[in-house]
Amino acid sequence: MNPASLIPLAEPIPVHWAWFDVLLIVTFTAHVLFMNAMLGSAVIGLAQAARGRDSLIRAVGMKLPPLLALTINLGVAPLLFLQVNYGNFDYVSSVLMGGWWLAVVFVLLYSYYGFYLYKFKYEAMGKTLRLALFGSSVLGLLYVAFMFSNNMTLMLRPDGWQPYFDGHGGFLNWRDPAIYPRFLHMMVGTVAVGGLFAALLGRHKGNEEFVETGMWWFTRATIVNLAVGVWFLVALPTRVLLAFMGGSLPATLTLAAGVLSAGVMLVAGFRADPRRTAAWAVITVFFMACARHWVRTLYLEPWFKIETVPVTNQYGSFYLFLGFVVAGGGLVAYMLKLYFKSRQGRA
Numbered sequence: 001m002n003p004a005s006l007i008p009l010a011e012p013i014p015v016h017w018a019w020f021d022v023l024l025i026v027t028f029t030a031h032v033l034f035m036n037a038m039l040g041s042a043v044i045g046l047a048q049a050a051r052g053r054d055s056l057i058r059a060v061g062m063k064l065p066p067l068l069a070l071t072i073n074l075g076v077a078p079l080l081f082l083q084v085n086y087g088n089f090d091y092v093s094s095v096l097m098g099g100w101w102l103a104v105v106f107v108l109l110y111s112y113y114g115f116y117l118y119k120f121k122y123e124a125m126g127k128t129l130r131l132a133l134f135g136s137s138v139l140g141l142l143y144v145a146f147m148f149s150n151n152m153t154l155m156l157r158p159d160g161w162q163p164y165f166d167g168h169g170g171f172l173n174w175r176d177p178a179i180y181p182r183f184l185h186m187m188v189g190t191v192a193v194g195g196l197f198a199a200l201l202g203r204h205k206g207n208e209e210f211v212e213t214g215m216w217w218f219t220r221a222t223i224v225n226l227a228v229g230v231w232f233l234v235a236l237p238t239r240v241l242l243a244f245m246g247g248s249l250p251a252t253l254t255l256a257a258g259v260l261s262a263g264v265m266l267v268a269g270f271r272a273d274p275r276r277t278a279a280w281a282v283i284t285v286f287f288m289a290c291a292r293h294w295v296r297t298l299y300l301e302p303w304f305k306i307e308t309v310p311v312t313n314q315y316g317s318f319y320l321f322l323g324f325v326v327a328g329g330g331l332v333a334y335m336l337k338l339y340f341k342s343r344q345g346r347a
């Protein structure tokens with residue numbers, strides 16, 4: 001069967017595709033940063049607890065429920081923009097994954113509830129039960145992350161959709177050699193940013209032990225990730241790899257900017273300056289999200305070009321959306337201002 005015949009027709013979009021791509025990359029960067037801070041600090045807290053040091057897991061445990069809520073909320077935005085521009089691929093991969101994909105909602109609920117219990121019933125639980133609950137919640141989030149990697153890679157390979165027609169409904173993208181380094185790259189990056197989050201928490205609380213531990217994990221994980229990144233690059237199809245090696249100037253420059261920024265970030269990390277490192281981490285994650293977007297564009301090139309999708313030029317609803325973003329952003333900023341003011345009063 002010709003895989004191209006399996007790709008649904010692209011729906012017309014209301015405004016120029018570049019708007020949605022930019023919003024997709026920006027909101028995805030925010031999603032990943034929060035996901036990293038949440039999951040990475042939970043993993044490090046757990047590793048410390050396994051060595052008998054409980055103070056970090058207790059401190060990050062207090063932050064996990066709001067961080068998880070923000071990760072989910074900031075995931076909705078890129079999901080919507082992804083579906084606007086690439087829905088004819090992403091809806092298909094979601095359907096092909098079937099139960100694996102649907103289970104994400106329930107597993108996420110379990111992890112969310114687990115973190116809430118850990119925070120609010122800490123004293124009422126024994127140590128073993130506490131760690132089992134926390135550990136299984138972390139495992140649940142690793143499952144969610146792996147499902148996202150599966151969906152985001154399966155959507156890129158219509159030539160890998162065939163098993164569905166051989167009677168294998170609900171399958172994962174195991175046959176793709178790029179998924180392993182891709183997922184590992186994401187998860188090692190998660191540990192790095194999680195370490196940075198622990199260090200920032202330490203700086204905020206005046207706890208030098210957290211700063212030291214967090215920066216230790218950040219620098220080690222980042223060095224490991226430079227190697228995993230190279231593995232990811234060489235695991236890509238040759239056509240995509242060559243595009244990053246000079247074949248496509250914008251793709252090559254984006255990756256080069258990401259690697260350069262990662263280098264500066266690492267230097268700031270070794271100087272044990274969490275705030276400066278965090279600023280470079282935001283820049284690095286943004287460039288890497290752009291490079292990841294190039295990976296998607298290049299993978300899909302033989303099947304689909306976003307420029308060919310019809311545009312209906314209905315800008316009215318789009319301006320309404322932008323108006324709500326600005327007004328909503330202003331209201332959130334005002335609420336945060338009131339919140340911090342009231343906290344000062346209480347202190």
Ligand code: HEM
Nearest residue numbers: 028035071072075076078079082141144145148149152186
């Ligand atoms: C809280 C647990 C979550 C974790 C650990 C997580 C993790 C991840 C990871 C690792 C990726 C990158 C996958 C890859 O490209 O290989 C990703 C992408 C993504 N996540 Fe999340 N995610 C979580 C929750 C959510 C939720 C609840 C949503 C939506 C409601 C969401 C929306 C997205 C979207 C749309 C992308 C892809 C964006 C793009 O391709 O540009 N995530 N997530």
